[in-house]
């Protein structure tokens with residue numbers, strides 16, 4: 001029996017549902033949360049009344065049962081919550097706990113974090129207070145140079161150790177290799193061989209369970225990576241939304257290698273939702289955009305960034321809401337919207353067409 005299986009059996013941090021709700025209530029009292037959430041804990045919440053649950057899929061060769069929608073990590077590091085003074089701030093830890101608790105109540109069991117440190121510290125603290133670490137799959141992303149150099153190993157160890165601390169855990173479920181900031185598709189390489197040696201060691205030490213890769217490079221480089229390294233890895237991650245659909249070309253290839261598929265950027269980092277009247281004429285649009293991603297049967301998880309509890313409720317409801325014909329028509333219009341923010345130009349250049 002592996003260390004991970006032992007931990008699961010012992011339920012070291014585990015709890016029954018009743019204990020979970022109690023912990024949630026107590027945790028929130030400690031954290032000074034609004035009484036409304038205590039009501040939730042005693043079963044009067046809107047969520048509980050509706051008791052909608054997300055659906056599950058199998059994450060490729062990992063064999064893990066995962067919620068088809070997961071929490072993205074960028075939520076915790078971007079300043080996008082109105083601060084009441086005309087500016088924006090990051091979600092507080094109490095807000096993060098409320099959001100994550102609401103997702104867990106709906107059955108969400110996947111939490112991602114990208115490379116910035118804060119993305120791991122916030123959900124790590126939230127899961128600790130909720131006592132739910134061993135009920136979810138935690139995914140981290142670690143940067144390496146991809147140049148096939150010995151120093152990659154050191155980098156992978158360093159990033160993993162840092163993130164284990166921030167997630168307040170002694171293992172993570174998924175560890176994905178990412179490119180470093182200065183590497184671009186023009187670098188013309190994708191050598192993960194040294195990093196793989198580091199991942200093997202981390203697996204032996206029971207610090208990571210499954211491995212994967214992802215980056216912002218071109219779809220063509222992904223094809224090359226499947227070919228060279230697809231047999232080694234368990235999963236990969238790539239952008240996919242109504243406008244940026246190059247993933248459709250890659251997914252069948254990935255499945256031939258048994259890779260689990262995690263999609264990112266269902267809203268192109270919110271760019272496809274800009275200037276829309278989401279309270280009235282465009283109400284339900286974010287949910288429909290996730291439903292679109294989930295319609296692709298080769299997708300295992302769609303991860304999305306969220307900043308408010310309302311966004312959590314809307315986005316995860318895509319799991320039980322079918323796209324209507326009018327919703328589908330509306331998506332066609334969204335797909336025609338060009339992205340102008342230069343930060344996301346890479347999506348427009350490489351990721352548009354299947």
Ligand SMILES: NC(=O)c1ccc[n+]([C@@H]2O[C@H](COP(=O)([O-])OP(=O)(O)OC[C@H]3O[C@@H](n4cnc5c(N)ncnc54)[C@H](OP(=O)(O)O)[C@@H]3O)[C@@H](O)[C@H]2O)c1
Nearest residue numbers: 072073074080112264265266267268269270286304305311
């Ligand atoms: N290098 C990598 O491997 C990599 C790169 C990118 C992303 N990722 C992962 O993928 C996850 C998802 O991608 P992403 O966060 O970049 O982009 P995304 O999910 O496409 O967009 C997130 C943004 O969309 C807006 N949004 C979400 N739900 C909404 C709703 N119901 N109503 C209105 N607006 C809504 C929010 O914008 P506002 O802030 O304006 O509210 C939110 O910040 C990330 O969080 C991260 O975990 C990994």
